[in-house]
């Protein structure tokens with residue numbers, strides 16, 4: 598298949614959305630929990646979470662443009678500057694997926710989708726008790742992206758919670774053992790299998806590769 602820019606622009610809207618959402622490959626699956634004083638907790642799945650440096654540890658995610666549809670996650674973060682990011686594991690992908698439904702304001706996806714609110718370390722926003730790997734985040738910066746109205750939300754990690762058994766002595770987290778999942782597009786969920794680990798790539802240590810045919 599070859600698609601030119603005009604082929605892509607001429608495509609059926611849903612097909613274009615699916616192909617462009619899948620083309621960057623596997624993305625992480627995370628549930629972002631927030632809380633509003635007036636309406637209580639909110640939970641939604643996001644695949645755009647990315648780390649933006651480790652010292653200090655900053656984490657970003659992209660939210661869709663703010664328009665007629667209320668963006669509860671974004672509104673709540675603007676209101677109190679705190680949120681939690683919770684990994685999605687294989688045993689609850691379906692519940693996690695349905696947090697993307699446009700649930701009315703004041704009804705929590707924690708209740709609708711069967712997740713448990715877990716308050717830890719006096720952090721004002723709950724974690725997802727079912728997640729093994731989770732972070733408490735404090736808002737640091739909001740960057741509106743002019744080209745299409747999407748918004749990058751950047752926060753710093755206040756707390757990081759994960760089982761000791763999943764982290765090795767070098768600090769690598771075993772995401773296969775955690776039974777984490779990856780997302781392709783907006784509704785394809787993949788299991789993770791670790792298939793390699795290599796040393797830091799120094800120029801003088803690059804193996805003598807043959808061209809792969």
Ligand SMILES: Cc1cc2nc3c(=O)[nH]c(=O)nc-3n(C[C@H](O)[C@H](O)[C@H](O)COP(=O)(O)O)c2cc1C
Pocket residue numbers: 639640641642643644645646659660661667668669670671694696697698699700780782783784
């Ligand atoms: C697999 C998947 C990944 C998603 N990733 C994002 C994302 O990265 N950014 C975003 O704005 N919405 C994303 N969404 C859509 C949100 O989950 C959806 O808009 C949700 O209703 C937002 O909830 P809120 O209004 O309570 O914040 C994703 C949906 C699915 C199913």
